[in-house]
Amino acid sequence: MxxxxxxxxxxxxxxWYDNIxxxxxxxxxxxxxxxxxxxxxxxxxxxxEKAIAGSTDYDEALTELARSDRSVDDSYEALVIExxxxxxxxxxxxxxxxxxVDGYASLEVSPKLAHDTxxxxxxxxxxxxxxxxxxxxxxxxxTAEGIPAVRQLISEGININVTLIFSLEAYRQVMEAYxxxxxxxxxxGGDPSHIASVASFFVSRVDTAVxxxxxxxxxxxxxxxxxxxxxxxxxxxxxxxxxxQQVFGEERFSGLKGKQARPQRPLWASTSAKNxxxxxxxxxEALIGPDTVDTVPPATLTALLEYGKPGLTLAxxxxxxxxxxxxxxxxxxxxxxxxxxxxxxxVKSFADSxxxxxxxxxxxxxxxxxxxxxxxxxxxxxxxPDVEAALRDLQDRDVIKRIWSKDHTVWKPEPTxxxxxxxxxxxxxSMADQVSALQSFADEVKEAGYRHVVLLxxxxxSLGAExxxxxxxxxxxxxxxxxxxxxxxxxxxxxxxxxxxxxxxxLVSSKSGGTLETVSGYRYYRSLVEESLGKEKAxxxxxxxxDPDSPLETLAHEEGFRRVFTNPxxxxxxxxxLSYFGLVPAALAGIAIEDVLASAEGMxxxxxxxxAAWLGAAMAALALKGRDKxxxxxxxxxxxxxxxxxxxxxxxxxxxGKGIVPVAGEPLVGPESYGDDRLFVYLRVEEDDNAKTxxxxxxxxxxxxxxIRLHLRDRYGLGAEFFRWEFATAVAxxxxxxxxxDQPNVQSAKDKTxxxxxxxxxxxxxxxxxxxxxxxxxxxxxxxxxxxAIMAYLRPTPEVEEAMADLRRKVAEKHQIATTFGYGPRxxxxxxxxxxxxxxxxxxxxxxxxHEDDLPVPGRDYSFATLADAQAIGDLxxxxxxxxxxxxxxxxxxxxxxxxxxxxEIG
Numbered sequence: 001m002x003x004x005x006x007x008x009x010x011x012x013x014x015x016w017y018d019n020i021x022x023x024x025x026x027x028x029x030x031x032x033x034x035x036x037x038x039x040x041x042x043x044x045x046x047x048x049e050k051a052i053a054g055s056t057d058y059d060e061a062l063t064e065l066a067r068s069d070r071s072v073d074d075s076y077e078a079l080v081i082e083x084x085x086x087x088x089x090x091x092x093x094x095x096x097x098x099x100x101v102d103g104y105a106s107l108e109v110s111p112k113l114a115h116d117t118x119x120x121x122x123x124x125x126x127x128x129x130x131x132x133x134x135x136x137x138x139x140x141x142x143t144a145e146g147i148p149a150v151r152q153l154i155s156e157g158i159n160i161n162v163t164l165i166f167s168l169e170a171y172r173q174v175m176e177a178y179x180x181x182x183x184x185x186x187x188x189g190g191d192p193s194h195i196a197s198v199a200s201f202f203v204s205r206v207d208t209a210v211x212x213x214x215x216x217x218x219x220x221x222x223x224x225x226x227x228x229x230x231x232x233x234x235x236x237x238x239x240x241x242x243x244x245q246q247v248f249g250e251e252r253f254s255g256l257k258g259k260q261a262r263p264q265r266p267l268w269a270s271t272s273a274k275n276x277x278x279x280x281x282x283x284x285e286a287l288i289g290p291d292t293v294d295t296v297p298p299a300t301l302t303a304l305l306e307y308g309k310p311g312l313t314l315a316x317x318x319x320x321x322x323x324x325x326x327x328x329x330x331x332x333x334x335x336x337x338x339x340x341x342x343x344x345x346x347v348k349s350f351a352d353s354x355x356x357x358x359x360x361x362x363x364x365x366x367x368x369x370x371x372x373x374x375x376x377x378x379x380x381x382x383x384x385p386d387v388e389a390a391l392r393d394l395q396d397r398d399v400i401k402r403i404w405s406k407d408h409t410v411w412k413p414e415p416t417x418x419x420x421x422x423x424x425x426x427x428x429x430s431m432a433d434q435v436s437a438l439q440s441f442a443d444e445v446k447e448a449g450y451r452h453v454v455l456l457x458x459x460x461x462s463l464g465a466e467x468x469x470x471x472x473x474x475x476x477x478x479x480x481x482x483x484x485x486x487x488x489x490x491x492x493x494x495x496x497x498x499x500x501x502x503x504x505x506x507l508v509s510s511k512s513g514g515t516l517e518t519v520s521g522y523r524y525y526r527s528l529v530e531e532s533l534g535k536e537k538a539x540x541x542x543x544x545x546x547d548p549d550s551p552l553e554t555l556a557h558e559e560g561f562r563r564v565f566t567n568p569x570x571x572x573x574x575x576x577x578l579s580y581f582g583l584v585p586a587a588l589a590g591i592a593i594e595d596v597l598a599s600a601e602g603m604x605x606x607x608x609x610x611x612a613a614w615l616g617a618a619m620a621a622l623a624l625k626g627r628d629k630x631x632x633x634x635x636x637x638x639x640x641x642x643x644x645x646x647x648x649x650x651x652x653x654x655x656x657g658k659g660i661v662p663v664a665g666e667p668l669v670g671p672e673s674y675g676d677d678r679l680f681v682y683l684r685v686e687e688d689d690n691a692k693t694x695x696x697x698x699x700x701x702x703x704x705x706x707x708i709r710l711h712l713r714d715r716y717g718l719g720a721e722f723f724r725w726e727f728a729t730a731v732a733x734x735x736x737x738x739x740x741x742d743q744p745n746v747q748s749a750k751d752k753t754x755x756x757x758x759x760x761x762x763x764x765x766x767x768x769x770x771x772x773x774x775x776x777x778x779x780x781x782x783x784x785x786x787x788x789a790i791m792a793y794l795r796p797t798p799e800v801e802e803a804m805a806d807l808r809r810k811v812a813e814k815h816q817i818a819t820t821f822g823y824g825p826r827x828x829x830x831x832x833x834x835x836x837x838x839x840x841x842x843x844x845x846x847x848x849x850x851h852e853d854d855l856p857v858p859g860r861d862y863s864f865a866t867l868a869d870a871q872a873i874g875d876l877x878x879x880x881x882x883x884x885x886x887x888x889x890x891x892x893x894x895x896x897x898x899x900x901x902x903x904x905e906i907g
Contacts, residue, residue: 003036007038007310008037011312012290013290015037015079015304016039016294017040017042018047018269018299021057022058023055029394031300031486038301038889039103040104041104042105043084045357046151046353048079048357053602059364061371065365066368075361076358077130078363084136088133089220092208100135101192101262103135105137109124109127110460111347114143114350117262120145120296124160128159137161137197137383138158138161142162143164143343147170148708150178150181152179154177154178155184156859157194159195160178160197162178167335167336168239178264179252183256185258195261199267200267203233203287204271205233206233206338207230207233207274209341209342211229211232211275212228214228228274233249233283236321238315238317240635241287241292241314268287271296271300272299272429273430275430276423276567276568277566281300281307282302284300285308285311287314289314290313292312297429299426302406302426306405332626355571356598363415367832372806376614376709376711377709378706379707380703383392390620390735391617392689394613395736397410399731403425405623406419406609411735411741411862416742420569421570421571423579423704424726425604426577429601432594438587439840442478442588445562445588446478451505452500453504455507456508457509457510459651460572460574460575461509461515462579463510463577465581465641466485467641467644469483469586478590482499486826486873488794488795489855490852492855492864493855505562507585508561509545509546510546511567514666515550516753516867524856541561542556542561543563548566548569563582565584574647578596582707588830597719599721602720603721613707613727615724615731622812623658623660625734626677626819628659628679628839629661629677630681631663631666631678631679632663633850635683635693639688642664643665646664647829647831648772651746652839653733653738654831655744655745657837658838660732662711662831667808668810671700673816674703674812675816675817676784677818678705680707681707683721685714685717686713710724745832749878753874760866760870761862768875771888772887773887773888774889775845778845779811779815785841786817787841788811789835789844789847790818791822791824791875792822793848794823804899807819840882842885842886846876846884847891848888848890849890849891850893851865
């Protein structure tokens, strides 16, 4: 049976692979792709930067190169020439079978030479000679200086891939350079049948740039031009194809064609959807036609193979394409300015990647020769055979490859809440192309004079952002970030005392667009901003992050928000940190999101082999042996990682009576205070002062506790850890036999809250609840393997945090059980799923307080105090119905002192 790649080929288009790394060659994966119909491969500095710096594939070769005293530049070239030569060998049968039409591997000249005609020409000659293969192409950029080099190189019989073409005018010049070069070659007695060339016309980046301009015009009161968004790139490419048909159908080329010269095929580059709200095959399926090539990255190739529906689409709609370009001009979009900037940005991006690549190679060579610790290490003692057995099982079931092919049967027979929750696997690709737009938005907010950004969101819509904000803070000149994921009025009032609402951007963040706490917070602050700025101007103080077509997206457009970011709908909240939900807040604080994404991409590149399953296999294997309290220790600079990972693990694995209990922020104590239900994971940042934690972890290892160490070079290594833990959690779900993407028990507390509010609306009073009022009595029920979950409907203060740490330390030392802690109602969107769907090993302490200040919820007959109390009561009732062991303690006004009294009571 054929597959969609082969179907595209029958329609006259070749599919090339826009990716390379040594593991792809050594594992046989590229050979498999060629057998499936891939007929070529392209590379660029960004791809090599991710491959070499972001994986261990090259470590052995880099070690040898370092010992040979080669320069960094020579080492880089040795690595890439070996990869491209080996790729060309794999593709040689395709080249022979197609008579030289296909089967090419491409290597780019240094992007530092983009504006140097002579330098580009000399390096292209040298690289072509060093590769010494007939089926390689040298990539040359379509700059004003690069195009003359193309002509010269073609005249010398060198295969050229002309890259970074964005405009029709540049494309015409490229075609002219190719034909003129062929004419010179033939005039010198050369046989043109041995020359091949493609013109890489970039697609999706055009939409990224044009859409940003259109969005900016609408946000500044311009006409609604949303109908023009997402169409410029395809229109531009279709018009380029018409140029191709005309030029290579003219009489001038017919003479060359008679001498067996080949037309220079258009190659559609950048055909992955850069806007995560667009279909991932949007550009691929719209640009299929004869005599063309489409080079696709891994995620796009996977999508094409899975559900592509190829058809001849490229030659149709030419009139509509022209009309669209005219409409853009009418809307004030100057395409020549857009494409000039895209070319300049593209050259700079590749040059920056090249600099980063050389820097990373230098650093990696130094580390390898210095024998620094590996990225991960472990001391598992007698549990190592269990982990190895779990890994063998995953390998036998081909779990890693099946995850990457988005096979829902890895977890459950039915695709419900799995197939539509796997977008996190590929989102870094599309988000990397949004970096410039996000930074521009952040600069716009900064220049508008906003002093604070307040994030209104819950769970996955806030915890990732909060982790990034706590880790990096805000850069000089950028607004100070504040997360407000609560309904506790004292907490809201504390924020009110800090901000000036007229100088605050409120970021309303909700996947569903209808989260109760988020909507309530929005209505409250909308009323304050309208009082301050007036109803007409109030919308500019708000931005939204949500799924397409959600109620929040509709509301944001209706009420004039400054900006609306629509996230891919196939990403669940707790897996969304590397999407708009995490990156928009990070950008607004001036965090270098490109470094976060680069780190994540490096880890993502290394998760396609079985070793990537190691952390997930270890977590699951030890949990199945009773060590289900995964205790996270970190270096000081990344202490907020636990806040994010807690939700990921608890909500993903806590179901069907199973679960890994994440223990984050718990003070480390002596080994004698731990039972045999722990697995410790230590995330260590090399540049931090880790002396105290190092000593504590070494004591635990010496006592026989299992410890996994994860090593980060700096704080930006969190990007890699975000992806590592997402992938590991998915793997652990497969090993535990659960669906890590649903949250079947979260709704119970929401339903109970709704019932309580309904009762309040009828009677004007909240229902009374009966629950034990003593932690001492609750702990009397504790047994080995239990854990204490502290759920505090309080305002966080340094005094409360310190008292809570002392309480957790006391419980661990006196009762040898793990403790977790979460603020309400935040934890309902985090560990709440584990509390109700996980193992019945929890002891639940609810801490509540009489609220000093109350605030109205606009449009509702209840206040924030009533809402917070209703959520506490609803959750307590849900736990009681499940037979969980619970206690509720009401604290006095001085909450920290109240916590300390509890410590004294338990002795």
